[in-house]
Amino acid sequence: MRTYDNPVIPGFHPDPSVCRVGQDYYLVCSSFEYFPGVPLFHSRDLVHWRQIGNVLDRPGQLRMPDDLPASAGVHAPTIRYHEGRFHVITTSVGGCGNILVTADRPEGPWSDPVLIDLPGIDPDLAWDDDGTCWCAVAGVGLARIDPVTGKVLEGPIEVWSGTGMRDPEAPHLYRVGDWWYLLLAEGGTAHGHSVSVARARSPRGPYEPAPDNPVLSHRGTDLPVQCTGHADLVQAEDGTWWMVLLGTRPGGYFPEFHVLGRETFLVPVEWVDGWPKAGPVRERHPAPAAWHPLPPEPARDDFDGSVLAPCWISPRSRPDGSWSLDRRPGWLTLTATGDSLDRPGHTLVGRRQQHPDCRTAARVDAGSARAGLSVRMDEAHHYDLEIHGGTASVIARIGPVRQRIAEHAVPPGPLVLRVDIRTSDVPPPTVTAAGGRAPGLRAGGPDAVAFAVESPEGTVRLAELDGRYLSTQVATGFTGRVIGMYVTQGSAAFDWFAHEAGSA
Numbered sequence: 001m002r003t004y005d006n007p008v009i010p011g012f013h014p015d016p017s018v019c020r021v022g023q024d025y026y027l028v029c030s031s032f033e034y035f036p037g038v039p040l041f042h043s044r045d046l047v048h049w050r051q052i053g054n055v056l057d058r059p060g061q062l063r064m065p066d067d068l069p070a071s072a073g074v075h076a077p078t079i080r081y082h083e084g085r086f087h088v089i090t091t092s093v094g095g096c097g098n099i100l101v102t103a104d105r106p107e108g109p110w111s112d113p114v115l116i117d118l119p120g121i122d123p124d125l126a127w128d129d130d131g132t133c134w135c136a137v138a139g140v141g142l143a144r145i146d147p148v149t150g151k152v153l154e155g156p157i158e159v160w161s162g163t164g165m166r167d168p169e170a171p172h173l174y175r176v177g178d179w180w181y182l183l184l185a186e187g188g189t190a191h192g193h194s195v196s197v198a199r200a201r202s203p204r205g206p207y208e209p210a211p212d213n214p215v216l217s218h219r220g221t222d223l224p225v226q227c228t229g230h231a232d233l234v235q236a237e238d239g240t241w242w243m244v245l246l247g248t249r250p251g252g253y254f255p256e257f258h259v260l261g262r263e264t265f266l267v268p269v270e271w272v273d274g275w276p277k278a279g280p281v282r283e284r285h286p287a288p289a290a291w292h293p294l295p296p297e298p299a300r301d302d303f304d305g306s307v308l309a310p311c312w313i314s315p316r317s318r319p320d321g322s323w324s325l326d327r328r329p330g331w332l333t334l335t336a337t338g339d340s341l342d343r344p345g346h347t348l349v350g351r352r353q354q355h356p357d358c359r360t361a362a363r364v365d366a367g368s369a370r371a372g373l374s375v376r377m378d379e380a381h382h383y384d385l386e387i388h389g390g391t392a393s394v395i396a397r398i399g400p401v402r403q404r405i406a407e408h409a410v411p412p413g414p415l416v417l418r419v420d421i422r423t424s425d426v427p428p429p430t431v432t433a434a435g436g437r438a439p440g441l442r443a444g445g446p447d448a449v450a451f452a453v454e455s456p457e458g459t460v461r462l463a464e465l466d467g468r469y470l471s472t473q474v475a476t477g478f479t480g481r482v483i484g485m486y487v488t489q490g491s492a493a494f495d496w497f498a499h500e501a502g503s504a
Contacts, residue, residue, distance in 0.1 A: 006225065010264075011260050051311055055101060098135075316345075364493070408453070
């Protein structure tokens with residue numbers, strides 16, 4: 001039997017929403033404070049996904065001020081296809097609120113945003129048979145809107161706010177047969193996260209909840225995937241139903257830590273007595289009938305094109321003067337816009353860490369600049385491998401503490417900077433018969449982050465740091481790790497960047 005592995009989109013890709021157009025599936029995720037916003041993926045089988053762009057890829061569509069807090073920004077997009085046009089609706093938290101953009105083709109160009117005059121977050125779109133457009137928001141409020149102007153024509157009206165658990169959010173409304181189904185998340189986005197559902201004969205209600213709510217939750221289990229929720233349903237071309245949802249993969253000793261953020265998982269759905277049933281979400285499931293493997297995403301970017309690949313993101317903005325592929329052909333040249341990674345406004349171009357065990361390397365010609373590689377959660381939580389003035393340094397910023405961990409003299413000229421991340425094999429503490437702890441053992445973190453520099457003189461390993469301090473449990477927030485190239489003084493050029501699974 002053919003199977004697929006979860007997550008289907010690994011790394012910091014939370015709050016997935018999906019739609020099908022013929023044999024093609026399109027999926028979007030939250031991007032929070034990163035630009036460009038709303039990564040967009042394409043698949044022919046729901047398992048193999050390739051990023052084909054970002055929905056909010058122009059400053060005119062998405063402006064985030066430098067003082068925007070980490071984990072604000074773009075939350076919980078919904079993608080839908082209606083009458084030959086793609087629609088993505090989302091919330092700009094700390095910005096203008098709920099916005100809607102449209103496109104004839106998923107690759108874009110996407111329109112400038114239309115502001116939806118409706119409070120709340122996590123907006124959804126659904127159309128009735130007569131063309132009425134409904135927008136649901138967390139809470140759960142439902143409004144009839146004009147998607148062209150953003151005007152609210154009716155409501156919002158309260159419909160169904162879940163089973164009583166905290167934070168009813170991520171509503172999605174579907175017409176299936178003679179019923180309207182309202183799917184939502186509740187219980188918070190951490191270990192209590194759950195998926196619940198209700199149905200009604202009309203979008204306005206009244207809604208009856210499923211007798212077995214929640215229809216999916218991993219709360220209180222020891223399953224390797226946790227925090228499951230924020231789901232969206234899709235029917236495949238063969239009539240089967242599937243659910244995309246977010247989850248985490250915690251590691252290390254109690255209380256466990258997850259470092260990649262919330263990832264996108266896929267689970268089959270069965271309809272029993274008129275209700276969708278899903279889960280549990282396992283690391284391996286029987287595959288959908290359609291099977292269209294895609295060529296793997298290149299592990300290495302040689303910066304030979306005229307535009308950056310869609311996987312590259314930057315905190316809050318990426319000013320034109322901060323980067324160039326033309327200044328030195330075949331290299332990505334970065335120019336400092338701020339003098340510290342500890343404050344917003346700096347120049348960093350990175351990509352999401354997608355593998356628990358991974359190797360990342362980049363070749364840099366720093367010249368007289370201050371430049372390097374950063375493993376980042378936010379401005380207060382990052383590890384940096386930095387080149388400046390003939391010295392390579394490892395710097396750790398953890399909350400209010402910033403410390404230079406190691407340094408070593410390096411020769412001038414291009415150098416290869418390496419970050420090797422491996423999951424921890426440190427066992428939990430052993431309790432002796434007398435009740436004490438065995439010496440030399442400590443609680444294990446999720447992984448170790450090691451830094452090295454390669455030059456014609458050889459390889460120098462500078463430091464290895466505990467990865468728990470770059471986890472959601474320490475840094476808080478909704479994002480995961482991003483590994484990026486940065487410059488905080490002058491200009492530096494990067495010849496290539498590689499990120500692949502495996503550990504050194």
